[in-house]
Amino acid sequence: MISVKNVHKSYTRNTETIKGVSFEVPDGVIFGLLGPNGAGKTTLMQMMSTLLRPTSGVITIDGLNARDNLLEIHRRIGYLTTEVRLDPMSTPDKLWDFFAELYDIPLKESISRKEAIFYKLGITPFRNKKIIELSTGMKQKASIAISLIHNPPVIIFDEPTNGLDILTSKQVTDYLLELKNEGHSIILSTHIFSVAESLCDEIAILVDGRIVAQGSAEALSQQAGTDTFEEAFFKIYVENHVEE
Amino acid sequence: MLRSKGQTITKNLFKLGNRAGTQVCLTTFMLALGFIGTVGIALFSVLLGAFGFNKYTHPKTKVVIVNSPQSYIEYEDKYIDTQGNVYHENCDAPYDFLRISELLKEHRAGIAVVFPEDFDRIVASGQTAQVLMYYRTDTLDYRDMSTNFTDIYLESYKSYVGARFNINYEPANTWDIIRDDIPTDGNLPWDVRFSKQMANTFVPILMFIAILYTAMAIGSESISGQKERGTFSRILLTPVSRKDLVIAFTRGVFTSAFIPAVLILVITFAIPYYAYGSGVAPALMLAFSLTLFIASLTVMISIMNDTVTSAQTAFLPIFFILISVAVTCINGDSEHEAFYYFLPVYGHFYGLGDAFNGVSKLPAAIVCSILTVLLSILMMAVSTKLLTLERFTVSIASSDDAGKAQEAPVSKIIDGIISFFDVIFYPLVILSLFQLLAMIPVAVAYTSDPLYSYFIADLQYVSGMKDIISKTMDIINIFMSDPRFLALMSISYIFMIVAFIIRAKGSSNLGLKPQNAGRNYLKGILLGTAMMSLVFGLLVITGRARPTGVGIKSDDIWLFLFSILMWIPQGAAEEVMFRGFMIPKLKKTVGNVAAVIISSLLFSVFHSLNAGFSVLALVNIFLMAVLFALIYEASGSLIITCAAHTMWNMLQGNIYGLAVSGNVNMPSLILTDYTGSAFGPEGTAEATAVIGLALLITVILILRRKRSSPKAS
Numbered sequence: 001m002i003s004v005k006n007v008h009k010s011y012t013r014n015t016e017t018i019k020g021v022s023f024e025v026p027d028g029v030i031f032g033l034l035g036p037n038g039a040g041k042t043t044l045m046q047m048m049s050t051l052l053r054p055t056s057g058v059i060t061i062d063g064l065n066a067r068d069n070l071l072e073i074h075r076r077i078g079y080l081t082t083e084v085r086l087d088p089m090s091t092p093d094k095l096w097d098f099f100a101e102l103y104d105i106p107l108k109e110s111i112s113r114k115e116a117i118f119y120k121l122g123i124t125p126f127r128n129k130k131i132i133e134l135s136t137g138m139k140q141k142a143s144i145a146i147s148l149i150h151n152p153p154v155i156i157f158d159e160p161t162n163g164l165d166i167l168t169s170k171q172v173t174d175y176l177l178e179l180k181n182e183g184h185s186i187i188l189s190t191h192i193f194s195v196a197e198s199l200c201d202e203i204a205i206l207v208d209g210r211i212v213a214q215g216s217a218e219a220l221s222q223q224a225g226t227d228t229f230e231e232a233f234f235k236i237y238v239e240n241h242v243e244e
Numbered sequence: 245m246l247r248s249k250g251q252t253i254t255k256n257l258f259k260l261g262n263r264a265g266t267q268v269c270l271t272t273f274m275l276a277l278g279f280i281g282t283v284g285i286a287l288f289s290v291l292l293g294a295f296g297f298n299k300y301t302h303p304k305t306k307v308v309i310v311n312s313p314q315s316y317i318e319y320e321d322k323y324i325d326t327q328g329n330v331y332h333e334n335c336d337a338p339y340d341f342l343r344i345s346e347l348l349k350e351h352r353a354g355i356a357v358v359f360p361e362d363f364d365r366i367v368a369s370g371q372t373a374q375v376l377m378y379y380r381t382d383t384l385d386y387r388d389m390s391t392n393f394t395d396i397y398l399e400s401y402k403s404y405v406g407a408r409f410n411i412n413y414e415p416a417n418t419w420d421i422i423r424d425d426i427p428t429d430g431n432l433p434w435d436v437r438f439s440k441q442m443a444n445t446f447v448p449i450l451m452f453i454a455i456l457y458t459a460m461a462i463g464s465e466s467i468s469g470q471k472e473r474g475t476f477s478r479i480l481l482t483p484v485s486r487k488d489l490v491i492a493f494t495r496g497v498f499t500s501a502f503i504p505a506v507l508i509l510v511i512t513f514a515i516p517y518y519a520y521g522s523g524v525a526p527a528l529m530l531a532f533s534l535t536l537f538i539a540s541l542t543v544m545i546s547i548m549n550d551t552v553t554s555a556q557t558a559f560l561p562i563f564f565i566l567i568s569v570a571v572t573c574i575n576g577d578s579e580h581e582a583f584y585y586f587l588p589v590y591g592h593f594y595g596l597g598d599a600f601n602g603v604s605k606l607p608a609a610i611v612c613s614i615l616t617v618l619l620s621i622l623m624m625a626v627s628t629k630l631l632t633l634e635r636f637t638v639s640i641a642s643s644d645d646a647g648k649a650q651e652a653p654v655s656k657i658i659d660g661i662i663s664f665f666d667v668i669f670y671p672l673v674i675l676s677l678f679q680l681l682a683m684i685p686v687a688v689a690y691t692s693d694p695l696y697s698y699f700i701a702d703l704q705y706v707s708g709m710k711d712i713i714s715k716t717m718d719i720i721n722i723f724m725s726d727p728r729f730l731a732l733m734s735i736s737y738i739f740m741i742v743a744f745i746i747r748a749k750g751s752s753n754l755g756l757k758p759q760n761a762g763r764n765y766l767k768g769i770l771l772g773t774a775m776m777s778l779v780f781g782l783l784v785i786t787g788r789a790r791p792t793g794v795g796i797k798s799d800d801i802w803l804f805l806f807s808i809l810m811w812i813p814q815g816a817a818e819e820v821m822f823r824g825f826m827i828p829k830l831k832k833t834v835g836n837v838a839a840v841i842i843s844s845l846l847f848s849v850f851h852s853l854n855a856g857f858s859v860l861a862l863v864n865i866f867l868m869a870v871l872f873a874l875i876y877e878a879s880g881s882l883i884i885t886c887a888a889h890t891m892w893n894m895l896q897g898n899i900y901g902l903a904v905s906g907n908v909n910m911p912s913l914i915l916t917d918y919t920g921s922a923f924g925p926e927g928t929a930e931a932t933a934v935i936g937l938a939l940l941i942t943v944i945l946i947l948r949r950k951r952s953s954p955k956a957s
Contacts, residue, residue, distance in 0.1 A: 046638065049481060051477055053634065070485075079481055084474060084481075085473060085475050086475060087475045099482065102479070102483070102484055103482055104483070
């Protein structure tokens with residue numbers, strides 16, 4: 001369970017990238033963050049992952065404040081973004097072992113988890129290939145595996161299906177649903193409406209650093225009075241975006 | 245737990261290959277540029293040395309004769325033209341080295357000949373007297389000097405004494421000359437001397453380079469490399485504390501750099517010349533602490549940089565600074581102050597050399613190592629702190645959303661303050677940097693001049709601000725009378741102008757436009773010449789300056805030429821700094837009139853640090869600055885004032901023989917008996933009159949032009 005309370009973030013003195021965002025994601029829920037480029041999705045997720053610190057406001061994970069319990073939070077979150085890459089000269093297999101040690105995972109458990117996840121995501125065929133030799137989709141799958149190495153209760157994925165083909169995409173979304181059913185809380189950001197609509201229990205629409213609408217895809221469509229979720233999104237965006 | 249995780253990261257470090265980065269950050273680039281400049285200047289000074297400019301000899305052989313016997317005074321009167329270079333003193337303790345060396349210092353003499361008090365009586369009675377000869381050991385010159393003095397004067401004095409006392413002349417039983425100097429290794433066999441020299445110089449340098457290079461290669465790759473590849477955040481997100489991470493990184497770098505260090509130690513101690521068991525413990529301790537120091541330094545720098553290349557370029561100047569420190573340790577390899585043994589880097593260098601030579605000072609090595617380790621721990625603490633800052637952990641620019649966040653207009657006041665500091669501090673930093681660079685080679689060469697040791701020795705008597713200023717002026721006068729310094733200053737002024745051109749993004753933004761450059765420069769030369777000649781003329785009329793003859797001696801011809809040449813970039817650099825760079829920047833924030841006034845005030849205050857400065861000089865220089873600023877504004881070209889500035893200084897210093905901003909040590913075409921302000925003509929009312937007149941004419945011209953072509957303005 002992750003809770004975000006009135007979080008602000010400024011990179012420079014006079015601009016606020018995140019202007020007061022609050023939401024809560026209970027266990028066993030997939031929460032979607034939807035918004036155009038520059039809305040602040042990545043910033044928000046980097047703050048949840050502890051890589052960035054909020055200028056003000058509180059983020060707690062299972063009741064622990066990220067400011068004070070950094071290492072404990074790190075054990076509880078799995079973070080995935082295109083910015084966090086894997087060492088190109090290493091292999092998925094070696095990387096798994098390296099990070100397993102850093103997360104203090106007992107060897108036996110680590111091996112059995114590795115086999116299971118590698119199989120489920122279809123990494124096994126290229127597990128001993130160097131990352132640099134892998135395709136975008138393969139890399140993304142390896143990244144997903146590594147970020148879930150410690151079986152974190154909270155999963156923060158920034159555009160997990162970005163750049164993936166339909167088949168790989170499906171593999172990933174299926175795995176996310178499975179994780180949800182296991183009781184993980186999952187936060188996703190995405191540009192793809194179908195993914196948001198089908199996967200997320202709750203969607204927050206982020207425009208200019210603010211959550212302007214929040215609810216299930218259906219509820220949002222109803223609220224906006226449109227037939228599809230996509231139309232609802234555009235309508236909400238136009239209503240709330242201010243040209244500067 | 246820390247152990248296994250740390251080892252995992254440490255092991256990973258070793259596996260990383262060398263992958264070059266792509267970006268070079270601006271600061272590191274500038275640092276590297278500065279370093280290249282220094283090297284260039286140093287090379288230049290070496291070149292000058294090749295042309296014979298580097299030779300320093302004490303101008304005259306000054307001798308102190310202590311307890312001169314009657315016979316010697318007679319001999320001197322008859323046969324020697326002392327030219328005022330021989331001093332006679334009395335001292336009842338001929339063996340008191342300290343007293344003798346004080347006499348040497350007092351007379352700035354190189355050698356002292358000490359006779360026994362009753363020399364004549366001893367010699368006359370046929371006994372053997374003992375004459376002592378002391379000479380300074382600052383340079384080898386004095387040794388030759390003492391030999392010459394013995395050969396030429398004392399030998400013939402021997403004959404004179406033999407004749408005078410009518411004794412059977414036989415050199416050996418007349419007297420012995422005991423020459424006393426600080427013991428050197430001169431009587432050791434060459435191979436031992438060579439190996440000692442190597443242990444003091446080559447081996448420690450080799451060790452420094454090995455450690456620095458390995459640390460740099462591994463350190464920059466391990467952290468900045470990971471940042472560059474985007475794999476660093478993933479490590480930051482693991483449940484390993486920042487402190488443990490820094491320790492793990494440092495240990496990785498340390499281990500890889502300690503291996504070559506130990507290898508060098510083992511090989512060195514295996515060489516028979518260096519097989520001193522007593523040196524092993526201090527050498528190991530020093531190697532350990534030095535490696536730790538460099539490892540933690542590398543880790544800190546790597547954390548601050550985002551790419552391998554930027555980390556390595558940032559490390560490069562440090563690399564060379566440490567090597568340069570090591571090289572300065574080689575100078576004067578015989579005796580060092582105990583204090584140096586406690587300093588990190590210095591202590592390491594000396595300590596290692598001594599350890600190989602079997603004369604190590606264990607307590608000093610312990611203190612030095614402990615200090616260094618403490619320093620390393622401090623750096624590791626800083627690194628840990630840095631890792632908690634977003635700036636050094638997340639590359640904000642690359643994160644998709646944030647990068648596109650629109651930037652609101654920054655508050656005008658803050659902008660103004662920043663640019664104001666930029667206007668004042670950038671020129672000052674540039675100026676002091678380049679002046680410092682020009683001083684380095686001359687200062688280094690100067691250390692081999694005997695004058696230097698007197699200078700240093702005199703520093704202990706310095707008390708109070710007045711003394712400090714006069715000592716500083718001494719240094720400047722010494723430097724200004726050195727053609728090398730002038731040549732280097734010329735070069736550094738050119739560098740300075742280039743630095744301003746880079747900063748202002750183009751020479752035309754500084755008013756240095758190529759259109760009509762030749763004609764404008766000529767105009768400036770005419771203006772400067774006319775003004776200074778008028779001032780000189782007025783000074784002659786009022787009787788404050790009286791030409792007495794031609795001032796240049798043939799010895800000074802180089803100095804004269806170099807100072808003439810130096811004024812060209814010097815004038816241009818000051819114009820670029822106070823007019824071309826400052827005024828347009830100030831205009832943006834404070835407006836036209838204030839820009840001229842502020843820049844002129846700064847120009848004036850900047851000159852107030854010179855000797856003999858007075859309120860009148862402040863006013864005159866301020867008016868001069870306003871005049872130049874107006875000319876620049878009216879013509880849009882800085883070239884006129886560059887030339888005028890150059891001519892003003894050149895004429896007053898090198899032609900008319902007046903002081904330039906308090907500097908009097910210039911060789912000048914006309915020798916002038918000048919009784920005006922110590923600061924130079926700028927400190928006189930005559931200059932006020934001329935500058936005021938020029939200002940008036942300029943203002944009238946500007947106003948007339950404005951009236952005749954209102955559109956153009």
